[in-house]
Every structure is written in C-alpha cells, then in structure tokens.
Amino acid sequence: MKASCVVGFDGTRHVLWRDGEVVIEGSRVLFVGRGFPGPVGQWIDYGNALLGPGFIDLDALGDLDSTVLSMDNGDENAMGRMWSAEYLARGPQESYSFDEEVFKYRYAFTQLIRNGITTAMPITSMYYREWAETYDEFAAVAGVAAELGLRTYLGPCYMSGMQYLQADGSRAEHWDEARGLAGLDAAERFFRDFDGTRGGLIRGALLPDRIQTCTPALLQRTAALSRELAAPVRLHCCQGPGEVALVKALRGKAPLAWLEELDLLGPRAVLPHGIYIEGDDDLARLAHSGASLVHCPVVFARDGEALDSFGRYRAHGVNFALGTDTCPADLLDNMRQGLNIARLKEGGSTQTSALDLYNAATLGGAKALGRDDLGRLAPGAKADITLFSLDGLHLGPLFDPLKNLILAGRGDDCIASWIDGRCVMQDGQVNGVDYASLQRQAQRQFHRLMQSHADRAFGQPDWRTLFQPAIPFADAWSADRPLCTLASPNDDKR
Incomplete structure (x- = not known):
C-alpha cells in the first residue's frame, strides 16, 4: 500500500x-x-x-446507545433506566430477544470498523437485561465479529449484584452470589472454547460488570482464573463518587486498595475509567501495579465530569488506553475532546500533547492487552x-x-x-453490510428499548411521558403514534 x-x-x-x-x-x-x-x-x-x-478501543460500545434518552431529561432515576423496587419484585426481564441481543453487536461492530477501530473490547448496559450476559449469546457474537473481520476481546459480562431504586429515591443493593459465580463459570467456558479461534481474531477476556456489583468471592475467583488463563480482566472502577463511597462502606477500603488486596491490580487489569482516584498514593499504587486505565473523555464530559489531569497520571507512569463507551464510536473525537479537557484541567498545554492521546489509542491499548504486535x-x-x-x-x-x-x-x-x-x-x-437496512432494524429495536423503560419505572407510566425532547413537540402523542417516525422505502413520504 x-x-x-x-x-x-x-x-x-x-x-x-x-x-x-x-x-x-x-x-x-x-x-x-x-x-x-x-x-x-x-x-x-x-x-x-x-x-x-488501527485504533484499539477497550471500552467499545457493543449496544444501541441509550444516552440520548437521558441527556437533558431531568432526573434520570425517574425515567426507568435504573431498576425500581417494584420491577425487582416482579422479576426483571430481557428487553430484547436473543436475535436482537446479537443484532445490537452487529450494529455496533459495524460502527467501530467504520470509525477506524480494529481491536475492540465491547461493553453493554446491564440495566436492560434480566441479569447479565450468556455463553450462547457470546458464541453468536463471536461469529458476528469474525464475519465482519473485527479483532475482539470477548466474554459474557457477569455480576453478583445490581443497584436498584427505592420508593423514597434512595438506592439499595440486590445480591445473588450464586448467579454471579454461575456467570463466571460461563465466562470461563467461553474463554476456553473461543480464545484464539478464527485465526486468533477472537480472544477471550474476563469482564465482570462494575466493582460495586461484584462480591469479594466473585472477584477473588476472577483473579485466580485470570492467573490460570493469563486472561485480561476489565473492571469498571473509580468512575463516580457514589461508587467510591459504596465500596468503602461495603469493603472498608477505596476501590484501588480493595483491588490490590484481592490481587486483581496487576498488568492484566484493564480499568475504565479511573476518574475518582484518591491522590498521589493511589496513582503510585496504580502505576506500580502495571494496570492500565481506559480513558473515555467524551461520555463523562457530557455529564460535566473529567479526569483531573491526563498529564499528571502519565507523569506517574500510568499506562492509558482509550475507549468510546458511547455513540459515536469515534476515537478521533475522544482524542480531540480528551486533549482539550486535559489542557483545561491542567491550566495549559505543556503536560498533555496530541501525540499522547494518539499513543493511548494505539500503543497504550496494545500494552494493556500485553500485545507488542498491535x-x-x-x-x-x-x-x-x-x-x-x-x-x-x-x-x-x-x-x-x-x-x-x-x-x-x-x-x-x-x-x-x-x-x-x-x-x-x-x-x-x-464489507457485506447494507447500512440502510442496518439502521432501520436498529431504529425498530430502539423503539422497543424506549418502551421497556416503563416496566422499570415506578408505577409503569406511559413510556411516552418518560423522555423530553430538546425542543418541545408541537402536537400531543396519540396511542398509535410512535415517538420517532420510522421511515422505510415503502413508507409514504410525509
């Protein structure tokens, strides 16, 4: 070439x-x-x-992104994204069918390739699941990735708990240890069956959900299995003050100290997002461990949050990879916004360069995966x-x-x-993707996803009342009119 x-x-x-x-x-x-x-x-x-x-995205959206529903929509707790106590008591359900779960990956993987991402470790939301992801689902997802030609690090997400919303607006935790351990068993089975298949294009990874949704037993077994299989472990942590406070309350330590105690803080640890780290001691702990942070600046900036200093973390020796974690799957946009945010936080342009962000999307992601060939x-x-x-x-x-x-x-x-x-x-x-057809099916599924919010909200309100457009609609909604008009080649033009 x-x-x-x-x-x-x-x-x-x-x-x-x-x-x-x-x-x-x-x-x-x-x-x-x-x-x-x-x-x-x-x-x-x-x-x-x-x-x-090619770019490496270690928190790559594998979903139909729902953040457009919560943007400028008031109290997110009232919109039915988080489980309500009523919903938990009735019994959570899947928002999609099996085929629709697999399709969302096809849609997302196409977006990743379209944006120059060649290696991805996908992430999806558990709020829309009955519990977590399954072996059979990911066996099909591996087939989609191989068909499209995307290099992926895959495995079903697993967890032993989920936060839910109580009637008074406070949050509580629901735990199911057996389900979490069964999820880890499924992840191990997937790893052993699929790691290195399709000519090495499909690799396995251990992907527990979030640090606050995992029990000590689940993470201890994850650490042991990671050592046995030499498998990377991605675990979302240090991404919000509520998470940090909850981990301290439940485990008696800040997130990184707890991971260190569990022997999970090491070179195979891939940690999105690392924004709420407690001072230089935690930075030194992180750098010394060899763990990597996955920086996703765009999705956090939308909510007014940001890493306090990309340059300071790097100066301590922390390895950075990049992730998108939202739509669009555009790592150039994350580099640009990451650079601008870093310079605003650092009060100048000397600590973080454009090349630092490009390196994170390439060499840093490869280092996080232990790959010197990517x-x-x-x-x-x-x-x-x-x-x-x-x-x-x-x-x-x-x-x-x-x-x-x-x-x-x-x-x-x-x-x-x-x-x-x-x-x-x-x-x-x-190759082989009809963009128009892909978008039409995504729109149909997204319409169903919006409807599912009513099931999780208290009182199961009309789903149309849960989302507010940026510009108020001029007419009222009727029962037979969808929130978004879905156009197809056979629809009347209007």
Whole structure:
C-alpha cells in the first residue's frame, strides 16, 4: 500500500513517512518505509491519506446507545433506566430477544470498523437485561465479529449484584452470589472454547460488570482464573463518587486498595475509567501495579465530569488506553475532546500533547492487552491498518496530518480498514453490510428499548411521558403514534 503519509514504528515510537509504503504478507506487516526492494503482487495507492495502525478501543460500545434518552431529561432515576423496587419484585426481564441481543453487536461492530477501530473490547448496559450476559449469546457474537473481520476481546459480562431504586429515591443493593459465580463459570467456558479461534481474531477476556456489583468471592475467583488463563480482566472502577463511597462502606477500603488486596491490580487489569482516584498514593499504587486505565473523555464530559489531569497520571507512569463507551464510536473525537479537557484541567498545554492521546489509542491499548504486535506498523506486527482521507475540506490546509485529524477530523474520514491482513472496509463501506437496512432494524429495536423503560419505572407510566425532547413537540402523542417516525422505502413520504 502507498499513501502520502504513513505512520511507522521505529521500535520505540511512531514515526511519519512522507510518500510512504507498507507491504503486508498474509496477516503480518513485512515492510514500512520507502523503496521496498522485493517483488510485490499488488500495489494499492490510497493517495492523499494517513495510513496508520488501527485504533484499539477497550471500552467499545457493543449496544444501541441509550444516552440520548437521558441527556437533558431531568432526573434520570425517574425515567426507568435504573431498576425500581417494584420491577425487582416482579422479576426483571430481557428487553430484547436473543436475535436482537446479537443484532445490537452487529450494529455496533459495524460502527467501530467504520470509525477506524480494529481491536475492540465491547461493553453493554446491564440495566436492560434480566441479569447479565450468556455463553450462547457470546458464541453468536463471536461469529458476528469474525464475519465482519473485527479483532475482539470477548466474554459474557457477569455480576453478583445490581443497584436498584427505592420508593423514597434512595438506592439499595440486590445480591445473588450464586448467579454471579454461575456467570463466571460461563465466562470461563467461553474463554476456553473461543480464545484464539478464527485465526486468533477472537480472544477471550474476563469482564465482570462494575466493582460495586461484584462480591469479594466473585472477584477473588476472577483473579485466580485470570492467573490460570493469563486472561485480561476489565473492571469498571473509580468512575463516580457514589461508587467510591459504596465500596468503602461495603469493603472498608477505596476501590484501588480493595483491588490490590484481592490481587486483581496487576498488568492484566484493564480499568475504565479511573476518574475518582484518591491522590498521589493511589496513582503510585496504580502505576506500580502495571494496570492500565481506559480513558473515555467524551461520555463523562457530557455529564460535566473529567479526569483531573491526563498529564499528571502519565507523569506517574500510568499506562492509558482509550475507549468510546458511547455513540459515536469515534476515537478521533475522544482524542480531540480528551486533549482539550486535559489542557483545561491542567491550566495549559505543556503536560498533555496530541501525540499522547494518539499513543493511548494505539500503543497504550496494545500494552494493556500485553500485545507488542498491535497498535503499530513495523515488520512482524499484525496487519491492522487504517486509512484516513486527508482531502476533506473540513480538515483545513494540511501541515501535520495527525494534528489536522485531531483538530478537525472525524471517524468517517476513515476510508479503508484492514484487519489481520484482510480488507474489511473499502471506500467507507464495511464489507457485506447494507447500512440502510442496518439502521432501520436498529431504529425498530430502539423503539422497543424506549418502551421497556416503563416496566422499570415506578408505577409503569406511559413510556411516552418518560423522555423530553430538546425542543418541545408541537402536537400531543396519540396511542398509535410512535415517538420517532420510522421511515422505510415503502413508507409514504410525509
């Protein structure tokens, strides 16, 4: 492949080749630079584009994103997102059918590829589940990932508890230890059956839900299994003051100290989001452990929250990966907003650079996974390659392609993607996917998801009353009119 700009790796850092070449053979990179001396079966010239390593998203949305429902919608507790005591007493139910659960991953994985993400560790919401995820579901999800060609770290999420809302507005915890341990058994079975399959494209991971929804026994067994299988463990922690207070109340320690006690704080630990860390002692503990933080700046900034200093964490030696955790699945947007937020929090531009965020999306994610063959383009590395067009008018006049993309680029500037040496997207089209059909089915499912909010809310109100648009609707809702009009090619135009 040829492009006007190629991001290579010199063994220590990314370097930029002007009018560069990348030669791949099978699933591996053979050469990066200029003037390849050997025979080549086919040259592909991508012209004015940035050819670089694929992005790694370690908190990748695998769902139909519901944050649009809670945005500027008042008290989230009243909208039926969180379980109510009434709902818990009646017995939680699945919001989707089995096929719909699998479809949401197809929809999300397509979005990831479309935005230049080549390696993903997906995340979905448990509020819409009867309990947690299942082995059979993920056996099907692995098939979807392999069909699309996305490199994934998969496993059913498991948990031993769930917070719910009481009638007085306070929160309480519901525990089911047996169900949590059964979920871990399913995760182990999935790992043993699927890790390394599809030519290594599918890898296993242990994915407990959140630190406050897991009991000591569940996390202790997770730690032991991680050691036995050499499996990465992703655990959401330090992401809110309520979580930190609850962990202290239940376990007598702050989250990171508790994980250290459980022997879960180590190089295989992948921890979104790490915003609420208690001072330099916790940062030193985190850095010394070798654990990685997954930084997801966009989704937290929407609620007015942010990491206090990306640069300070890095100065302590903390390894950062990046995640999206919401729609759009745009890591360029997360780099841009992450950079801006870091400089606002740090009061200047000296502690955090654009390259720091790009490194997190590539080399940092690879380090978190223990992979020295991902996140870089060098001989022997996996041929996970993305091409971002530099022709867009919105990018402005070019000086440095990476700076232009981080300042003004967007995920759909990605025009081609290769994963494991296979072209999975060309000219912005993911292979084998009908975008219009995909969007129509997603809209139908999302309509059902909105309706399910009424079941979880106290009193099971009319679901139409639970969501407020940014601009008030001019007419009243009738019983037969959906909140969103679903257009199809056969619908009358109106």
